[in-house]
Amino acid sequence: MEQIYRLEQIHKHFGDNHVLRGIDLDIRRGENLVILGGSGSGKSVMLKLLVGLLTADKGKIYFDGNDITQLPEKGYYPIRTRVSYLFQGGALFDSMNVYQNLAYPLKAHTDMSSQDILAQVKDALKKVGLEEIEHLFPGSLSGGMMKRVALARAIINQPELILYDEPTTGLDPLTTHTINELIRKMQKDLQISSVIVTHDMPTVYRCADRLAFLDEGCMVFIGTIEQARQSTHPKLRAYFQGDDRV
């Protein structure tokens, strides 16, 4: 499969805290890659490096074969129009209603008319199973709805890849299931690849084509779910066996 991203020996520090310690990873077009790991293992930091929200201290990041490790802020703009980011809390703009939130990337990057924007907003909301909520503000939405609106905003400009930062954290099992189904649907219907950072096993089972396991800043496993089940790494085994002694 064709690579979108390639990470080579990525290191990232925050003061004395060495968060990422030599990460090597390929992200392939058309697949859902799930990055599993405990809290504070560096999963979200790795996602932010991919779109330049943080910069790596050492190592190289390639996007479509081009080195993007040390680009200036504006250098990341073409990448950010092709890669969407779904933040953990949704990160909807709370001074804007749902319509304005979804219209924001379209108004910023296209010359579409108001009618076309409204049609596209309605279409995106329909894809995530929400309708007639354009006038609502984020403060009046439930956690699950907020995640779905954020997902609608992420897909509205038809990205090639979506980076999901813990998409199901804090949601009840039914809403978690809905979000997982949507992630699969995005891949199947819209051919959008995904990188999903999580520590939620239902998301791993439902969404992963390939799994990477991050432990204390090191990538200790990359493979399929079947291979992960056979892994001898004690922490990874604990995730699959539900063992809390490790």
Added chain:
Amino acid sequence: MGIHCRYRKGLLTCRADSTPKYVGHMYSRIFQNLGQIVILTFEFAQCLVTRRPQFKEWMRQFHHIGVQSLSITNITALFTGMVLALQAAYALSAFGADVFIGDLVSLSIVRELGPVLTALLVGGRVGAGITAELGTMKATQQLDAMRSMATNPVYRLVVPRLVACIICLPLLTILANFIGIIGGLFIASFELQVDGHFFMSRVMQALSVNDVASGLGKTFFFGYFIGIIACHNGMRVESGAEGVGQATTQTVVSASIVILISDFFLTKLFIMIT
């Protein structure tokens, strides 16, 4: 910074940095902030010159920063003018010079009190509001979301707020000056039995274009200081609610001090120019 505490075996032990280390740390932080403010100013200027203005957002900020500050600045100006007239009458009557109440009230308000008090009030109300808003956006990753959608938070958030601060502060000051003088006239007429026409004629004689220009000229700088400090502190919030609270306090304190210090130097500058 300064004091480091550690809880160990039931004992809380605290250690203070040595004075040179503490002072060094403080100065390095001040210079770091100054550097960041200079960079933010350049980004603001670049966006202002090269990007299309978002007039709708500018209008929204004019309303927040200008219109909604009217009541607080006008009430303060009215009572400042009234107090000034009372104090002037008390001081001047000892020398039989109470005919100059209008001169003293108008010059004090137009040259100094109007601009500085308006700036301090707007700095407190608007500066704190901007920092809290941007700080909350930073803490809830809304600024990162803007960046991740290939948009520039400086263009979207800083430019409208800073432009509104720079434009609204002189306008608020003009109104505050007028209302302050009306306050003085009110006290002079009803409390001190000075003829209203005489009071106003003294005001018109006392005030020159230079007085008005020197007072208003300063407010453009005050507006810039309030806006840039508030935006900078908001966009640098590191943690959640606690960080937002600290940044908001920092904005009010820094803006007030910068206004008072810069007032001295700007006054000197305008006296030299005029």
